């Protein structure tokens with residue numbers, strides 16, 4: 001079963017969370033369509049974990065609202081049953097084996113597919129009868145993912161699930177995640193600093209910067225709306241034909257290079273002195289993170 005493309009998995013409206021006087025998340029307005037695999041990116045302390053904890057109902061908002069499939073996740077057991085969550089550092093009861101955790105899960109969850117979890121772990125060679133505290137970081141991450149998937153969630157929230165893994169283990173982990181969610185149509189929101197991994201698997205981007213949403217939307221649309229432009233040195237890059245807004249500019253004595261949002265999707269500027277190149281997700285994220293106006297908000301979808 002796949003989700004209705006027009007359904008909204010996660011929606012926030014003026015959502016805010018404060019610790020003391022400091023806002024960890026503020027004025028957050030988002031709409032994540034169902035069925036997407038969304039990257040949640042931003043520098044350390046930007047508010048990513050806070051957003052995920054609000055979405056799973058572990059934190060209470062200090063402002064605004066959060067809705068998962070149209071309902072408040074706090075105190076709504078039906079909605080909580082729809083959400084799978086793998087917290088940062090994949091915390092698990094270290095003295096228990098994966099087999100025991102799977103059995104416990106069956107008692108705690110209404111909808112629980114123990115066979116799915118066992119088959120997944122056996123299939124990738126993870127020992128299920130050894131205490132998880134004695135497994136490697138990569139193996140523990142796979143156990144945490146298998147447990148989250150056994151819930152058969154409609155929304156899967158993952159907070160830097162592969163951060164501690166070596167490149168090969170990470171590649172396998174992301175592959176396993178993708179194959180697991182591909183058939184079910186599960187919506188995924190995945191926080192990570194590993195942009196290359198995200199580029200491979202994500203079709204939606206949410207970029208947080210200092211507690212604010214700086215950019216959000218469909219990855220293909222965002223990439224189509226931005227270009228790297230190179231041309232003669234100018235101190236007025238916003239005046240270059242075809243440029244809607246300049247995200248980042250760098251200069252040499254004779255040349256200016258811009259990462260810009262263009263006025264027309266997918267087109268190249270008309271001035272022949274300027275050349276345009278497509279941007280990667282990594283280029284885009286790095287440009288926005290480096291942008292001087294840290295509170296610019298661009299939400300497209």
Ligand SMILES: Nc1ncnc2c1ncn2[C@@H]1O[C@H](COP(=O)(O)OP(=O)(O)OP(=O)(O)O)[C@@H](O)[C@H]1O
Pocket residue numbers: 019023024025042043044045046047048049050051
């Ligand atoms: N329990 C807490 N008490 C006080 N401040 C907190 C607490 N949790 C988070 N914060 C603060 O809220 C802000 C957002 O933190 P959060 O953990 O959401 O960021 P993050 O984007 O997930 O960071 P990272 O990439 O480092 O995991 C930070 O300034 C952080 O110091």
